[in-house]
Amino acid sequence: DAKTTQPPSMDCAEGRAANLPCNHSTISGNEYVYWYRQIHSQGPQYIIHGLKNNETNEMASLIITEDRKSSTLILPHATLRDTAVYYCIALNNAGNMLTFGGGTRLMVKP
Amino acid sequence: KAGVTQTPRYLIKTRGQQVTLSCSPISGHRSVSWYQQTPGQGLQFLFEYFSETQRNKGNFPGRFSGRQFSNSRSEMNVSTLELGDSALYLCASSPDREDGYTFGSGTRLTVV
Numbered sequence: 001d002a003k004t005t006q007p008p009s010m011d012c013a014e015g016r017a018a019n020l021p022c023n024h025s026t027i028s029g030n031e032y033v034y035w036y037r038q039i040h041s042q043g044p045q046y047i048i049h050g051l052k053n054n055e056t057n058e059m060a061s062l063i064i065t066e067d068r069k070s071s072t073l074i075l076p077h078a079t080l081r082d083t084a085v086y087y088c089i090a091l092n093n094a095g096n097m098l099t100f101g102g103g104t105r106l107m108v109k110p
Numbered sequence: 111k112a113g114v115t116q117t118p119r120y121l122i123k124t125r126g127q128q129v130t131l132s133c134s135p136i137s138g139h140r141s142v143s144w145y146q147q148t149p150g151q152g153l154q155f156l157f158e159y160f161s162e163t164q165r166n167k168g169n170f171p172g173r174f175s176g177r178q179f180s181n182s183r184s185e186m187n188v189s190t191l192e193l194g195d196s197a198l199y200l201c202a203s204s205p206d207r208e209d210g211y212t213f214g215s216g217t218r219l220t221v222v
Contacts, residue, residue, distance in 0.1 A: 043214050
């Protein structure tokens with residue numbers, strides 16, 4: 001599975017959009033981009049995933065660049081409860097293990 | 111529907127002892143994976159079971175083992191506990207390599 005790179009930390013004002021970047025320049029054609037988040041002392045929570053098209057669900061939007069070398073997770077209206085560590089993972093469609101990097105610690109501030 | 115259930119939530123063991131942790135996946139999910147999370151190493155994959163067979167294994171010593179039962183429930187065992195085994199142990203289930211692994215809340219193991 002491709003390695004991903006994320007900034008270690010980010011701040012966001014409550015009510016504003018949080019844009020979390022992820023670099024996955026070595027991603028291969030059959031690898032999906034998954035996003036999880038982990039709120040302190042809880043298990044990771046699945047957010048969204050995509051292959052090459054942009055995706056949206058009730059939690060977030062995922063924007064993947066045309067060359068698939070990077071992506072951005074967008075939380076459209078961040079709340080204090082969105083404060084968490086966000087992990088970007090590249091996983092092929094036969095993959096059965098998630099390789100977590102350091103993630104981005106998002107701090108949503110009032 | 112019920113989520114992934116891990117028991118116990120907290121555990122304190124003495125160095126040299128062994129421990130067994132339990133994970134009940136979401137009904138219908140046949141894949142169960144285990145992860146270890148420590149402040150120093152982050153989240154690391156231990157192993158994955160599917161239909162009672164270990165399909166993949168991470169880079170952990172043989173003291174770490176697991177199994178899966180016919181009802182998809184899984185257990186992991188750590189023998190001869192070391193202080194460094196203190197960690198949050200997480201279980202995740204999925205239908206089979208499909209979108210979104212669902213994690214449990216974990217078992218926090220402290221070795222003293």
